[in-house]
Ligand SMILES: [Zn+2]
Ligand SMILES: [Zn+2]
């Protein structure tokens with residue numbers, strides 16, 4: 267029996283245990299159920315025609331003759347009805363005894379990615395995927411004008427969460443006055459790598475991966491999709507621009523990115539029985555919020571935006587929660603091959 271491996275992810279500094287004697291894919295996906303292509307039961311507030319059910323829109327891509335908060339839109343962004351954080355007010359950074367407290371200030375927005383119920387990104391035509399990416403960019407640019415926010419995080423919870431919204435394609439954008447811990451590790455590790463090597467860690471990884479060619483799922487001129495060397499979960503995927511770029515919102519290659527994103531999600535769904543997944547977009551931090559404090563001096567050279575997709579096949583074990591080591595039962599080499607070929611037998 268081949269020995270399992272500890273592998274360190276240079277970006278987060280976390281270690282995973284990668285199985286060499288792998289699980290059967292059939293067992294891994296036995297709990298997944300493909301999203302039935304069913305129509306809305308008329309109760310979905312995200313559907314076209316139900317605009318009055320959501321808070322007033324912040325941004326939309328619409329047909330020329332359509333009006334705000336009416337139908338005729340392609341992508342629509344609205345405040346979340348039950349936001350984690352409130353947009354108005356001051357942070358009021360304070361100490362309570364030995365503890366630090368800030369007011370729950372932030373932005374919580376919903377990007378409604380299609381007026382059609384149950385049209386997922388992998389079903390869309392490429393123009394529509396581009397519209398979705400364009401809406402993401404607009405919101406990143408706008409939210410970063412607010413210097414209370416240090417970070418803007420885009421995330422999508424596919425197949426999970428609130429029942430009513432479950433089958434209608436949407437993402438959340440949350441802007442926070444504190445840099446999320448996960449991102450902070452990435453920022454610290456990439457800055458440290460830059461200090462030693464004067465190179466971007468992500469660029470180094472991309473070069474290594476293109477050379478090794480063991481964990482590449484697909485690529486075009488501008489983007490590459492791969493399974494990270496120390497993947498924390500089976501079929502974890504990263505999509506990165508091949509050219510160094512710090513901020514997602516500076517990217518102009520929408521048609522190429524739309525193609526890669528759609529293809530990756532289509533492969534994941536068709537090969538693995540449409541698993542639930544979490545998608546996050548990690549762009550550079552809000553430099554406008556950190557500059558006065560002398561943060562992010564080398565950010566434009568040391569950080570590189572990317573999209574991370576993590577399928578959810580199972581919960582965590584007590585060992586994983588207790589130790590922080592994650593156990594990955596399918597090696598990223600096998601995962602990349604299966605997604606490339608779209609078959610596992
Ligand atoms: Zn709907
Ligand atoms: Zn780079």
Ligand SMILES: [Zn+2]
Nearest residue numbers: 452548572574
């Ligand atoms: Zn990341």
